[in-house]
Amino acid sequence: MTQRIQFLDANLDTHTFDETIHQIETHIHHRNPIHHTGVNADKINLMKKNPHFKKIINEAALINPDGMSVVLAAKLCNQPQLERVAGIDVMIRLLELSAEKGYRPYFLGTSEPILEKLIATVQHDYPTLTIAGAHHGFFQPEEEARVVADIKASHADLLFIALPSPQKEFFVDAHLAEMAVPVSIGVGGSFDVIAGELKRAPKWMQHLNLEWFYRMIQEPKRLGKRYIIGNAVFIKHVLQAKFARKREV
Secondary structure, eight states, X not given: OOOEEEETTEEEEOOOHHHHHHHHHHHHHHTOOEEEEEEOHHHXXXXXXXXXXXXXXXXXXXXXXXXXXXXXXXXXXXXXXXXXXXXXXXXXXXXXHHHHHOOOEEEEESOHHHHHXXXXXXHHHOTTOOOOEEEOSOOOGGGHHHHHXXXXXXXXXXXXXXXXXXXXXXXXXXXXXXXXOSEEEEOTTHHHHXXXXXXOOOXXXXXXXXXXXXXXXXXXXXXXXXXXXXHHHHHHHHHHHHHHHHHHO
């Protein structure tokens, strides 16, 4: 039986990958807009610093561990077993189901050239898929209302959002009801990977929790500081939680 636990100040669902997909499909059919998000080490660090961001994450209807760092840290601290549910895997599975069942996705994020590559790739890989709409992620604050209106008018069933954190979480929090999309999902750098701009780490690196390292060596200037310093900060949070639990026992 799945449950929601709290670990490192984050709410986390113990859903498996298949259970998560089932939950998403249920929400698509109910058409009551919900926010689905994933939590990794970087988000834990952001949540510790930003109470508003923390509130948005913890109030999401579906919250998966999207990073082996969180899964392993929970195990170290004797938490209930968690399964990593990666945003890109969720996105790919939902694209397959959309092509099969007629769900209509909207893509929001990344640059316009990469977004065009993404759409071309998706149309090639899933020829029966109907795309509700798309918009790049480099819109200005004064353009946000127009972007939201376009999403609402598309009558999409799924909104895949590839904006950086915390921008994407703030966007969903501000516009979830207005957009009226059954499920809004943050998918990180998935657009770039599916479009062929970035490579995903091999399976063996994913299993060894080295996916972050593979990403960092592809984008050292953008991700070097985030991962090297961020991972150290995350480890500090985990050790504090471990020792606090020992004191309680």
